[in-house]
Amino acid sequence: MKQIELAVIAGDGIGKEVVPEALRVLDVVAEIHGGLKFSSTYHPWSSEYYVQHGEMMPKDGLSHLTQSDAIFLGAVGDSSLVADHISLGGLLLKIRREFEQVINIRPAKQLKGIVSPLGNPQNFDIMIVRENSEGEYSSIGGRVHSGEDEIVIQNAVFTKKGVSRVINYAFELAQKRSSHVTSATKSNGIVHSMPFWDEVFKEVAGNHGDVQTNSEHIDALSAFFITKPQTLDVVVASNLFGDILSDIGAAIMGSIGIAPSGNINLNGKYPSMFEPVHGSAPDIFGKGIANPVGQIWTAKMMLDHLGEHEMGRILLGAIEESMQSGIKTTDIGGNSSTSEVTDEIIHKLRNK
Numbered sequence: 001m002k003q004i005e006l007a008v009i010a011g012d013g014i015g016k017e018v019v020p021e022a023l024r025v026l027d028v029v030a031e032i033h034g035g036l037k038f039s040s041t042y043h044p045w046s047s048e049y050y051v052q053h054g055e056m057m058p059k060d061g062l063s064h065l066t067q068s069d070a071i072f073l074g075a076v077g078d079s080s081l082v083a084d085h086i087s088l089g090g091l092l093l094k095i096r097r098e099f100e101q102v103i104n105i106r107p108a109k110q111l112k113g114i115v116s117p118l119g120n121p122q123n124f125d126i127m128i129v130r131e132n133s134e135g136e137y138s139s140i141g142g143r144v145h146s147g148e149d150e151i152v153i154q155n156a157v158f159t160k161k162g163v164s165r166v167i168n169y170a171f172e173l174a175q176k177r178s179s180h181v182t183s184a185t186k187s188n189g190i191v192h193s194m195p196f197w198d199e200v201f202k203e204v205a206g207n208h209g210d211v212q213t214n215s216e217h218i219d220a221l222s223a224f225f226i227t228k229p230q231t232l233d234v235v236v237a238s239n240l241f242g243d244i245l246s247d248i249g250a251a252i253m254g255s256i257g258i259a260p261s262g263n264i265n266l267n268g269k270y271p272s273m274f275e276p277v278h279g280s281a282p283d284i285f286g287k288g289i290a291n292p293v294g295q296i297w298t299a300k301m302m303l304d305h306l307g308e309h310e311m312g313r314i315l316l317g318a319i320e321e322s323m324q325s326g327i328k329t330t331d332i333g334g335n336s337s338t339s340e341v342t343d344e345i346i347h348k349l350r351n352k
């Protein structure tokens with residue numbers, strides 16, 4: 001029996017609704033597999049936890065996660081309780097950084113049974129490779145003086161190590177796909193970091209002669225996601241550009257509610273973390289209508305990461321069959337509840 005230890009952080013808002021649903025699905029996956037068992041350790045770290053304890057997680061919180069095979073997270077953020085930069089900084093971004101989850105992979109492709117809002121979507125299949133540890137998300141800078149004299153500085157950090165690492169990852173991934181990498185740049189306006197990004201991209205491209213490349217400014221590339229997504233394969237981007245592109249990728253698939261992601265640790269020192277692209281969606285929390293597909297597809301990515309590719313393939317098939325049968329939440333044009341969608345996915349899984 002292969003025992004998989006999961007550290008589970010449902011977090012805030014709809015994270016608390018979709019994580020239990022995906023765990024229900026994973027238990028069925030284990031049952032069908034026959035030789036697999038998930039054992040979950042739940043951590044209540046969230047904005048509510050902050051209100052009670054004055055911090056998003058205990059001081060030794062990370063040490064509770066190190067032994068797990070993977071971290072399975074929902075969403076973090078409840079600005080009615082804690083400012084977003086405190087809640088995300090104290091939990092989500094802290095885990096990404098301290099566990100050296102330096103790459104964030106976010107697929108955007110058409111799923112059977114889900115209608116893209118694009119008029120002519122032409123079967124796109126994109127993988128966004130987002131730098132996940134530095135760039136625009138660096139907490140370097142500060143605020144001085146006040147009122148009309150206030151000065152605010154936010155620095156972006158781009159290291160040779162970090163940039164070449166994410167670009168190399170993108171090229172290696174492209175070699176397993178359609179062998180094409182698009183770089184998201186903005187070297188016409190951001191005059192230090194982005195020309196540097198372009199140089200590193202060229203250098204890495206030179207070592208991967210079999211991979212086709214192009215480089216697009218982020219504004220134009222954002223539009224290409226809408227006008228010609230079928231021309232994109234792997235898209236490599238800095239932390240902020242990758243964040244924005246992944247919401248566009250989710251939108252052209254049909255909803256932010258279905259997009260999955262993996263925060264990948266490459267050096268094996270710490271576990272990787274899997275979470276949907278979406279946040280805590282306070283506008284729909286508590287209504288039972290959150291789309292669980294993002295969290296369940298995320299579970300599929302986690303299965304792949306844990307070497308269970310066959311189960312991952314079966315799970316994605318079950319998601320697509322459920323969507324084709326019309327059991328969907330309202331964000332993708334259905335009228336089913338969160339748990340009805342999960343039940344249908346489980347039903348399809350059992351009939352595979």
Ligand SMILES: NC(=O)c1ccc[n+]([C@@H]2O[C@H](COP(=O)([O-])OP(=O)(O)OC[C@H]3O[C@@H](n4cnc5c(N)ncnc54)[C@H](O)[C@@H]3O)[C@@H](O)[C@H]2O)c1
Nearest residue numbers: 075076077078084256257278279280281283284290291331
């Ligand atoms: N990785 C994360 O944990 C993460 C990601 C994004 C935002 N956040 C946080 O979440 C909070 C809300 O942020 P936001 O509103 O910018 O983004 P959001 O992704 O939570 O919501 C954006 C819109 O998408 C809808 N939506 C999101 N997930 C859905 C789902 N599963 N099913 C159906 N509809 C869904 C919401 O109802 C909302 O209309 C903030 O505190 C933010 O900081 C966290």
Ligand SMILES: O=C(O)C[C@@H](O)C(=O)O
Nearest residue numbers: 088092243246277278279
């Ligand atoms: O990384 C962020 O900015 C948080 C959230 O928007 C995400 O995409 O995970």
Ligand SMILES: [K+]
Nearest residue numbers: 074075276278
């Ligand atoms: K999330």
Ligand SMILES: [Mn+2]
Nearest residue numbers: 243244247277
């Ligand atoms: Mn985001």
